[in-house]
Amino acid sequence: MSTFAEPPRPSACPACDVAPLAEQISGPVATQARLMLALPDIHCAGCISGVERALQALPGVHDAHVNLTLRRVAVEADLEIEAEALCDVLTRAGYEAHELDPGVLAATETDARGRALLMRLAVAVFAMMNVMLLSVAVWSGAEGATRDMMHWVSAAIAIPAVIFTGQPFYTSAYAALKGGRLNMDVPITLAIALAVGTSLYETMLSGEHAYFDAAIALCTFLLAGRYLDHRTRANARSAAQELAALEVPRALRLTGQGSSQRTETVAAADLRPGDLVRVLPGGRIPVDGQVTSGHTELDRSLMTGESLPAAAAPGDAVHAGETNLTGPITIEVQAAGRDTELARIADLVAVAEAGRNNYTSIADAAARLYAPGVHIIAALAAIGWFLATMDLRVALNIAAAVLIITCPCALGLAVPAVTTAASARLFRKGVLIKSGTALERLAEVDTVVFDKTGTLTDGAPEPLGLDQLDPQTSRVALAISQGSAHPLAQALANELSAQGVKPALVDGIVEIPGFGVEGYWQGKLVRLGRAGWVGGCHAVGETATYLRIAEAPAQVITFMDTLREGAAELVVGLQAQGKRVVLLSGDVEPAVAHFAERIGISEVIAEARPEAKAMAVADLAEGGAKVLMVGDGLNDTAALTAAHVSISPASALEAARAASDMVLTGRSLTSILDAMATSVAARRRIKENFTIATVYNLLAVPLAVAGLCSPLIAALAMSTSSLTVSLNALRLR
């Protein structure tokens, strides 16, 4: 098994991904590979057994292990086993499956930072419980030698524990101070240092008040918040990685002349203009170029949003990112790597990224007010007491008490607890959150922009008016359409089979790439394909295919886009909430207008190129709208990046998923409504939590400044505020 030291970055620029991926491929030779598949729908013991049994029954698969918590399965299999084949097997067995990037495995197994935080948290909890127990004796009135002993034992536990567990805060505070800034960790570090220092001094002098328990409790609560925060971020990161389906841009290069011509597999990055590249049906075109031989049809939906396949013949220009559907073609490379249309889109994304205004999260805004405020209050209290009593010991004690009381335990927990609860809830609903502030931003959305092809539609066309065909023609149509890989023919074949039609006996079926498919039925020539090629009719304006049997007039079979599951409910739901809904598509005007009318969207922008899409979103934002962009194609990536917040479905291209803030794992779109409702609730909880934390501080700070704050009050205020905040956040689940 080859684990990669650094998991591949899901960048929006395919060209940048080529180099490291290619290196990994040429890395150490392994006999077994570990594949990861996402299983968004599994939920019970039966699913675990079903998935594992289905996979283990396959030849070449050595082991399959389902992780129900993360909803994924790890498969140990021979190298030649393709993840796609495994997905097919699972889909047939009734489990929706998507390919994951195995790099994520390396990332989760070596999540050293998360483990270190958890270990620190465990040590802090252990130390806090012991010190608290000892402190109970002091609070209940231990005196003299007993109190001193309790203080010394507390010091012996708390000081090493605080030094070990507080490291994340010290390093962060040091980095901030070195850069001349103040962050939340500066008051935390100061409070811990001052509390431990004065307590140790007091203990040496057999003093009454020691804050060892407060110092270690501070570390514990803050570490809990830090750990939750880290988990949310790590999940977000792995979501981004895991969805970057490992699609290595490779190409078949033709070398040699005439009969000695052979093909070799090379990385797309190594192609130079003038090279000849072979693209087989089903393959993605790796470069921009010109067709030199072969006829085919190209699926351009990811690049332009066109739902209809376009024919390509020698001399036609093709672009990287398009999918070859029916026939093998040879392309002469005109541009590769950074010069392609694909890379141009990546540049657009970079521009949009730079233009995105920096969002300040609620927590950051609070921290900006908080950190200086705390220092000023503590310093003023210390100076005041020093002037009043001329006793440095008292002044330092007061300053330590103020810093401990105001320490942002509750603030540090307020946001992480809410985001964790919200992401857990949305994960169950099939939404992965990739960015920490995405929920807050989603709560502000007032305008929703949809892409059409692949987002609101399934990308699979649905044939209309099949009942008008006579039974004989239906049987012929089914037989001949089964012989083609063209999406329209396949849709036709699926629909007819579903209606229970039995195929007629048609022999000699040949697919003529770029034109259609033909065969012989009872000695008569049957053709299914383009109007001009089939003959005997005129092309209609809509998406259609034409069937002609012998010399009879051709039959027109028209198609309509199928709506994605939940699309109609989503649009209605959004409109009911008073949101502005816009359809932004690269498809041709009539198709978009027709579709918009069907789903009930009145604002429509059609024939938008990728830069026009990004511009449209930027214009909406300029007008003050907070835009949610939902899209799946490469042509949407710039718009997804430019939007205030963005969502893409799991079926989206990895570049689009990398550019969005959230990804839907299931098929249905209605989880977007859940996500919006949850985000509004989460924002309300965050604000409530801040209010609660502030109220506690407002009550306790005057006590601390007045010198009335005993270690017991400090411990109570800290624990209750942290607990209230966490419980309030949990209400979200």
Place this chain on the structure above:
Amino acid sequence: MEVLGILIPVSLFLGAGGLVAFWWLLRKGQFDDPEGDAHRILRDDYDDKPK
């Protein structure tokens, strides 16, 4: 109060035992898939090949 001299070390020792146990569980990956493990034991074929 002399008993404290024994009780405090004993309680610290017990607590440290729990800490080490937690560290061991963490290393063994017991928290990697809590939901799956809970369901896994209820499977019919668990008895054939417990793991």
